[in-house]
Amino acid sequence: MSLTLLIGGARSGKSSLAVDIGHRHHAAGDAVTYLATAPAVDDDMEQRIERHRSERPTTWATIEEQHDLAAAVESVPSGLVIIDCLTLWTSNLMWDGLDDDAIRSVASTTAAQCAQRRDPVVVITNEVGLGVHPDTELGRRYRDTLGWVNQTWAAAAGTALLLVAGKAIPLHDPLETLGR
Template sequence: MAVILITGGARSGKSRRAEALARSFPGQPPIYIATAEALDAEMAARIAAHRARRGTGWIEREAPLDLVAALVASDGGGARLVDCLTLWLSNLMHAERDWEREVGELAAALPRLTSPVIFVTNEVGLGIVPDNALARSYRDAAGIMNQTIADVADKVEFVVAGLPMKLK
């Protein structure tokens, strides 16, 4: 089993890299676990573009909140691609769930899984300090979440301009 974390900025090529890695594992078809929800037309278009780019051959699951349950339910199948952790975090915060507990539960569950898991996440703390408390809280939470998952990951990559750099 492998846990891989792919991080980087917006439109850096993270998802393409993660998709290629998920397809590279032998055996059963890869499983795409989506954390995004099509709550408006713009997001629906983004989701459709991701699906079109991936093409066929993927098993799709949606897990906007219950990510650990989706990973446990899909274990024993193909490699899982979770796209993305920062949307999952946003969903948790919006639902007023205890994101720190849920991130801890995710980190604790990963060593018990048998099928590979590839996570996509955004590095949101590389820019200017946000001007409002909610945005600063989200930035801080994303940094903590990314550190927590990176700590248990077997491999961590940072993607810039479509080019992966090995961090771990």
Template sequence: MSLPPLSFVTGGARSGKSAFAERLARLGPATHGYIATAEPWDEEMRDRIARHRLDRGTGWHTVEAPLDLPAALSQTQGAVLIDCATLWLTNHLLADHDLDAETARLLDALARHAAPVIIVSNEVGWGIVPDNALARRFRDAQGRLNQRLAARADLAVAVIAGLPLVLKGTLPGGMA
């Protein structure tokens, strides 16, 4: 079975969602596209990004796109993994961009991409209600973004403790 046109992988922090998404992407062609949305704001984040690159290994063509995912998608050919929608949304929120407009642009770009796309996103709504307006705005926006991505996805998977739970669609052969 080949990769679905759009796969959505979600889960909590350190749930194993990125590792699962990378395994899923490896079912596609030998060269994998990777769009990274993280910005190295501090030393800890630079270390985290470096660890992600080492964990992925070779065979990935990486494009850095903290804000303009539609442009990054238009620059890639073949299957691509976007990691992650949460940092992308955070970048737009902190830049005070129109989140609805940016989400619409992203959804349009995903629909136009000719090859399979896997997009990773954090599930942030299982915790306590944040104590400040910005954090509540982020939590709500992330929940809405995840709902829209999952609605469009052919495959939606929640990863919990490293284990995939299929929410929608069917895992390609070799995945469990």
């Protein structure tokens, strides 16, 4: 499988690792496409987007797509695709009015498509279920929906890594780990 999932908290090293993977592919002569899902909704997000842009070479292609990841990935003929990130993609779909079942469906279809791609895909997402219990219905819905999206992509991925403090822990199927 060509799909790798990088999951972790804020500033855990996910994006840095993805960029490093991109540099390694680029050095080997492969094309690299960075698929960004972040909407520039305020000054802080604009600064974050600009910081991410400055961290990657201008020789990498960039696609800014907030909703249709499947079409964006399909448009890349070859080379590594880095998707940054499922966290914002999920919130974008929620803000578009998709219900939880529709989001799960599109996540499942898109993850399967990426897993079947001939060339590698690295996807970044946040683990938001380890923090404080959200005090709003929307916050709880987002946490739960992103949890399902992350599980879907992790199940489709050949490799899933949990990033903590710049270090990675490989994630395994719990039933396989238990020998069942």
